[in-house]
Amino acid sequence: MRRGRPFLALAAAETLSLSGTRLSTIAIPWLVLSATGNPLLTGLTAMVEMLPYVVAKALGGPLIDRVGAKRIAIACDAASVAVVGLVPLLDFLGMLTVPLLLPVVFAMGVLRGPSDAAKQAMVPDIATLANVPLERVTGVSGAIERLASTAGAAGAGALIGLIGPGQALLVNAATFAAAALIVGVGIPGKRRVPALTATPDVRPGKVSSYLDDLREGWRFLRGDAVLVSIVAMVAITNLFDQAYGAVLLPVWTRESGHGPELLGAMLAAFTGASIAGAAIAAVIGERMPRLMVYTAAFLLTGFPRFLMLAIDAPLGSVFVTLAVAGFASGFLNPILSAVIFERIPKPLTGRVTAMNAALCFALIPFGGLVGGAMISTIGLAAALLLTGLAYFAATLAPLALKSFRGFDKALA
Numbered sequence: 025m026r027r028g029r030p031f032l033a034l035a036a037a038e039t040l041s042l043s044g045t046r047l048s049t050i051a052i053p054w055l056v057l058s059a060t061g062n063p064l065l066t067g068l069t070a071m072v073e074m075l076p077y078v079v080a081k082a083l084g085g086p087l088i089d090r091v092g093a094k095r096i097a098i099a100c101d102a103a104s105v106a107v108v109g110l111v112p113l114l115d116f117l118g119m120l121t122v123p124l125l126l127p128v129v130f131a132m133g134v135l136r137g138p139s140d141a142a143k144q145a146m147v148p149d150i151a152t153l154a155n156v157p158l159e160r161v162t163g164v165s166g167a168i169e170r171l172a173s174t175a176g177a178a179g180a181g182a183l184i185g186l187i188g189p190g191q192a193l194l195v196n197a198a199t200f201a202a203a204a205l206i207v208g209v210g211i212p213g214k215r216r217v218p219a220l221t222a223t224p225d226v227r228p229g230k231v232s233s234y235l236d237d238l239r240e241g242w243r244f245l246r247g248d249a250v251l252v253s254i255v256a257m258v259a260i261t262n263l264f265d266q267a268y269g270a271v272l273l274p275v276w277t278r279e280s281g282h283g284p285e286l287l288g289a290m291l292a293a294f295t296g297a298s299i300a301g302a303a304i305a306a307v308i309g310e311r312m313p314r315l316m317v318y319t320a321a322f323l324l325t326g327f328p329r330f331l332m333l334a335i336d337a338p339l340g341s342v343f344v345t346l347a348v349a350g351f352a353s354g355f356l357n358p359i360l361s362a363v364i365f366e367r368i369p370k371p372l373t374g375r376v377t378a379m380n381a382a383l384c385f386a387l388i389p390f391g392g393l394v395g396g397a398m399i400s401t402i403g404l405a406a407a408l409l410l411t412g413l414a415y416f417a418a419t420l421a422p423l424a425l426k427s428f429r430g431f432d433k434a435l436a
Contacts, residue, residue: 031150031161033210035168037203038143041101042168044199045136047180047192048108050291052129053270053392054284055189056122063275063399065122067392070270072126075389077133078382084138085378086237093142093374094211100139101204107131109197115190141378146211148365148373153212162361167302167354181288189284241375248367250430251380253421254360258384260418261326264411266391267398268330272408275399276333293343294329294350301354315422315431318359322419324352330412334405363431 052073056066088096110128114120151161183192245251269291277287301321305312332345368376398407422428 030153030211031164033206034143034146034150035164036210037097037101037206038165038168040199040206041139041143041203043179044108044196044203046291046295047183047199048132048196049269050180050284050288051184051189051192051196052111052125053274054184054287055120056125057274057278058189060122062396063271064393064396066274067267067271067394067396069122069126069129070266070392071389073129073133073389074266074385074391075133076130077137078385078389079137080134081137081141081385082379082382083238084141085241085375085382086234087138088142088145088374088378089237089371090234093145094207096138097142097146097207098204100135100142101200101207104132104135104139104200105197105204107135108193108200111193112191112197115188120190137382138378141374141381143207144361144381145374145377147361148370150211162306162358162365164302164306165358165361167299167306179288181283181285181292184284184288237375238379241372241379244368244372244376245379245383249427251364251367253425253427254364255380255383257418257421258360259387261322261415262385263387263391263394264326264330264415264418266388267395267411268391270392271395271399272330272333272404272411275404276408279404280336290342290346294346294353297347297350298352298354301351302358303354305355305358312355312359314359314363315428317355318431319419319422321352321355322422323416325349325356326419327412327416330408330415334408334412336405359431 053066053070056069057063060066084096107128111120111125114124114128147161147165179195180192183195245255273290274287277283277290280286326349328345329349332342337345364377364380365373395407395411398410402410422431
């Protein structure tokens, strides 16, 4: 029981911070779309948050290895309380406009990137403390992530409809505060001391610099063909997922005559079903044929969602498709996390996982702009179909690239 406490603490902190983040990813686009009716401006707002998120996540890796993942997570979540709280405050004062919202959203991205990277970097140590297979921990973490996203999405729709998107972010601020407290109390601190001669460029007896650590993380990542293939594929699919979630789906919801309640319900249907997939991955993850499951899951997760909206299918069919896609998606992150952690030497965990995650997120800032621009030029239905086809092409990569065969080969 004592061994499992750090994992329970991380699980609780992840549940809170992710559910709050899911709420903000629905509330902020809906706020901008409702105020302006402009899908391109909605996409721009999403980019203003995600671009600093990606950069801060990449640059935070060496700090996580040096200062410690726990300290970074607490500091960033605590600061996020004040930043996110500005939105409901400005809304209450009647001063919330898009020009004022953009710098707040920018700061949210800067803080959320290192916080997410720090929590991810804790996973290998917590698996060791709990004495369980890495796939078990990544699977349970995946299920928790999906559970938090489901609760956040479902609650967001109802909350936005009840009190408005601006005031709804009070809940987001509260979740960050609770997450910082739980990490501080429930997870033992483990300061990572930089190793001597950590990089080939450092003279013997000299401690490597921040830039040395950053370069070493980049060198290791680009030298591993499996990790490079993961980054390329996930970055492309994340681009289209962001276009879908930040612009295409909200615009489809409004044009269909529905409100944020339906938007939240649809996102909850997807993430809710994914809990089952992630839970199964947690139980049998170490015995699954990783590459086969990963490929099939991605094919089910992507194109069908876009197609159902493009052809304006009945809501019942849309929800069934979202449930199937969500279930399949639940297998993806546990598999990816296990492959990634197995391939990274422990002293490099923070910098390489942060760099890997940042590169996987590198195209997300442009997803909203892509979605908004496509709607403005070719219309919603054509934008959905074209984006879905591009997503489908990306999901064929594991069948075409030899590097993906390393999925099923754990490094010694």
